[in-house]
Amino acid sequence: MRIATWNVNSVRQRMDGLQAWLKERQPDIVCLQEIKCTDDAFPREAIEELGYNVAVHGQKTWNGVALLSKLPFEEVAPGLIGDNADAQARFLEAIVSTQSGVLRVVSLYLPNGNGSEDKYAYKLNWMDRLIQFSHERLKLEEPMLLAGDYNVIPTPLDARRPEAWVNDALFLPPTRARFRALTNLGFTDAIRAVSDEPDLYTFWDYQAGAYQKNDGIRIDHVMLSPQAADKLVDAGIDAHVRGWDKPSDHVPVYVDLAIEAR
DNA sequence: ATGACAGGCGGGGCCTGA
Numbered sequence: 001m002r003i004a005t006w007n008v009n010s011v012r013q014r015m016d017g018l019q020a021w022l023k024e025r026q027p028d029i030v031c032l033q034e035i036k037c038t039d040d041a042f043p044r045e046a047i048e049e050l051g052y053n054v055a056v057h058g059q060k061t062w063n064g065v066a067l068l069s070k071l072p073f074e075e076v077a078p079g080l081i082g083d084n085a086d087a088q089a090r091f092l093e094a095i096v097s098t099q100s101g102v103l104r105v106v107s108l109y110l111p112n113g114n115g116s117e118d119k120y121a122y123k124l125n126w127m128d129r130l131i132q133f134s135h136e137r138l139k140l141e142e143p144m145l146l147a148g149d150y151n152v153i154p155t156p157l158d159a160r161r162p163e164a165w166v167n168d169a170l171f172l173p174p175t176r177a178r179f180r181a182l183t184n185l186g187f188t189d190a191i192r193a194v195s196d197e198p199d200l201y202t203f204w205d206y207q208a209g210a211y212q213k214n215d216g217i218r219i220d221h222v223m224l225s226p227q228a229a230d231k232l233v234d235a236g237i238d239a240h241v242r243g244w245d246k247p248s249d250h251v252p253v254y255v256d257l258a259i260e261a262r
Numbered sequence: 263a264t265g266a267c268a269g270g271c272g273g274g275g276c277c278t279g280a
Contacts, residue, residue: 112278206267
C-alpha cells in the first residue's frame with residue numbers, strides 16, 4: 001500500500017495539480033492539509049471520480065485537513081484530544097481494513113507557531129496533545145501513520161540554511177524536543193529511515209526564488225508506529241511537483257508499506 | 263534590515279503563512 005501526505009495550500013486552487021499527481025503517483029491513501037475550505041466546499045465529486053473515498057474536516061478560510069482512500073473508511077474521527085475548545089481544523093483520524101487487518105491513519109496540520117508568544121504556546125501545547133494521543137494509540141499495537149505538515153525542521157540536516165531558522169518556531173529547541181519525543185515513543189520518521197542524504201526538502205517559500213535555489217526545508221513528515229515501520233519498503237518526496245504550474249509551496253511525501261490493500 | 267509570493271475575504275488592502 002502507498003500512503004502519502006500533501007499540504008496543498010487550498011484544495012480548490014490545487015485541483016489540476018492534485019488530480020495530475022494522484023494519477024501519476026497512484027497512492028491508496030492521501031492525507032491533505034490546508035484545504036482552506038468548509039466540508040461543503042470540498043471538491044468531493046472530482047476526487048471520488050478517481051476512485052477515492054473522501055473524509056473532510058474543514059473550516060472557513062484557514063487550516064482544514066482531509067483523507068482520501070481507495071479503501072472504505074471503517075471509522076473517521078476529527079479533532080485532537082486534550083482541548084475541546086480548540087476550534088482549528090487540524091486533525092483527522094481514520095481506520096481502514098486491509099487484507100492483514102486494520103490500518104490507522106492521521107492527517108495532521110501542526111500549528112506554525114510564529115508571530116506571537118500565544119501562537120508559540122498553542123503550538124507547543126498542540127504538540128504535547130499529539131504526544132499524549134500517540135502514547136495512547138501505541139498501546140493498540142496497530143500499524144499506524146501520523147502524516148502531515150508538522151511545521152518542524154527536525155535537525156540542521158533538514159534545512160538548506162539552518163542558520164536562517166535558529167530563532168524560528170519551526171526550529172526552536174522546544175519544538176525539536178517535542179518532535180524527538182515522538183521518535184522516543186517509538187515512531188519512525190519514514191524518510192530518514194530510508195535516507196541520510198542532505199537536501200531532502202518538502203517546502204520551498206514562494207518568495208525570492210527559493211525553489212530555484214533549492215533553499216528548502218523538510219517539515220512534512222510521515223511518522224510510523226513500530227507495526228507500520230516493520231512493513232516499510234520505501235519512502236520518497238515528489239519534489240518535482242513544486243515546479244508545476246500554480247504549485248503549492250509544499251510537495252507530497254509518500255511511503256510504501258508491505259501491506260496488501262485487499 | 264527589508265521585501266519578495268500566494269490565498270481568503272470581499273471588493274480595501276489586510277491577515278496569515280513558513
